[in-house]
């Protein structure tokens with residue numbers, strides 16, 4: 517009998533042999549319930565989205581209300597309360613002047629929109645030769661073509677497509693004086709061609725959970741301001757409390773010209789993303805000539821259900837001690853994950869807010885499979901990738917659950933280091 521799931525094609529998955537997927541039937545709090553009557557503690561918040569845990573009653577109530585009233589309406593020429601309110605609330609959270617919100621359906625698309633805004637900004641300013649972007653090694657900005665072209669070609673999961681993508685300029689993050697010099701040189705060399713500089717503030721996530729200091733971001737910002745190059749922050753992963761402040765850049769003395777938000781924007785319920793531009797950039801699009809208008813418009817743009825979810829999520833950030841919970845998680849991870857450094861192949865343990873990562877030398881896909889299964893056996897949902905085993909739990913996770921996650925990580929490492937084949 518062919519199984520129903522034979523028609524599915526999963527992300528980043530070799531479908532040939534290993535197709536015995538975990539099947540979820542419901543969720544609640546930090547738990548994912550499976551069809552075999554077992555449950556898993558979600559150690560990664562469904563790809564860093566479910567910051568309030570699952571099925572939060574306030575989220576459900578608000579989404580339900582919107583579902584009955586108006587699940588969707590096209591955004592071309594029609595606006596609605598949920599979008600207006602959300603755009604207003606997002607701009608209130610951001611520094612003054614960063615206040616023009618363009619909605620889209622996913623993080624990758626919000627990046628595409630940021631790139632198009634920067635390109636068209638220069639076209640509108642009669643400098644169309646400025647059409648290259650500077651990005652950083654280990655960057656990950658999404659899976660669509662424009663986004664792929666500004667990901668690290670090796671670490672960004674898109675090596676196969678390099679001959680198809682347009683070429684941009686990769687720099688090293690200026691983490692020491694040598695790298696700073698080469699970054700400065702690159703900017704000087706290309707400044708007349710650069711439409712923008714794009715960076716993930718304070719931690720490069722899918723490119724390997726690599727943390728950098730506020731100073732690094734400040735150097736990038738200083739140089740971009742000096743040369744009048746729009747600075748784009750990708751806070752799709754870091755936004756909404758994950759690093760300990762509402763947005764990661766708040767821990768630095770920098771302000772972007774464009775910022776992309778996604779993932780936890782709707783508290784892990786419905787896909788929605790946003791690209792927010794400065795007043796200055798936005799103004800270059802205002803003209804009696806229609807061709808100055810931004811040429812982008814996703815069909816489900818600003819979907820009212822998704823916007824209501826995002827509004828409900830922001831309610832919870834206002835009413836609940838989310839940033840304190842992140843701090844508690846950070847403290848716990850800092851105290852308890854460090855001992856992993858004692859394992860031979862562990863090269864680094866990095867903690868930033870509610871994100872804890874164990875970096876392992878030459879982790880093979882065989883080993884990744886082994887770890888995944890071991891974690892499931894222990895009742896934990898954790899999904900190692902590249903060279904890392906990491907956790908990004910829901911902010912509402914309780915102490916006991918967090919303990920279980922961390923202990924499982926340590927126990928699995930112990931077990932793994934005692935097995936000769938590894």
Ligand SMILES: *Cc1c(COP(=O)(O)O)cnc(C)c1O
Pocket residue numbers: 622623624625627656657658659716721722750751752753754778779
């Ligand atoms: C996840 C992610 C994206 C892409 O978002 P999608 O919603 O998966 O398209 C882009 N940038 C960063 C930093 C991300 O973490």
